[in-house]
Amino acid sequence: MPTTHDSAAVTAVLDSLVAAWNRHDADAYGRLFTEDATYATYVGTLYQGRQDITESHRVLFTTFLKDTLLADEVVGVRFLGPDTAVVTGRGDTYKGSRPRRLGKVQTYTLVREADGEWRIAAFQNTKRRPLTEAVSFRFAPGLVPAAGRA
Template sequence: MHEKTSADEAAIHELFEKLLADWCRGDGEAYGSRFTEDADYVAFDGTLIEGRAEIASSHQKLFDGFLKGSRLTGRIERVRFLGPDVALVRATGDTVMPGKSRPSPERRSIQTLVAVRRDGEWRFAAFHNTRVRPIEGGFAAFLLWALTDRLWRAFGPGGAARG
């Protein structure tokens, strides 16, 4: 493991804050610019998006459609440097939908990101987003998990309601 520097950690935090701000502005191009050209992006539903251009394009479609006017909130929980130019980042995130003042609990996510420094600049080379769905939280938590899982299978891409 590599010893972190406060400047590097601050740069990674700033990169993450810019990512959140880009989302809140609905700017897919800026959002995509926070990633490397060859980045891997795994969305909460398991969809894989490859490359900066596709990340920008797919997010602009979301910002212009279903997520128009939404806000992304989040924070970095931990930065662990794996080398002088590579860091593993764990963050949390919540999407606040239009007209709402707080995120819905079912939109709470945890993310794992890989930040890399190339030509003196930090960008994300990988992003993996997972919705928080603890099933050990009692019967009510299990019901919420089971219901959202069933709805996703029914109405998500490839679900019976779409096909």
């Protein structure tokens, strides 16, 4: 049965992910993923495996995402068993001041590996479209998720 310690260990992985991003340390970033992890970006690119994730971020940190910081907010942690956790959250990259609203919705699947460490086995990043959401919620209020009514 997962413990409070497990919840803290899972969120610590995400804290380490943010810290690695903010240092633009592709190697540290990649080590937080399992060897066979999958990583789906908000533009639809799918990276497979720790090496692919690491190398893509090595390039991103020197090009499109140079000098960016990562903001991350955990919305919920759910354990599917003693060694598997699903984390939902919001995140975004930024320069300068942290954005008030984070523009991406993210899902992480973490597993506890044989060495006892939690690592990310799958990541999905989806860009929010607030205007599209607002219009669809206005014309079809039943589409508003229960968690989004607050």
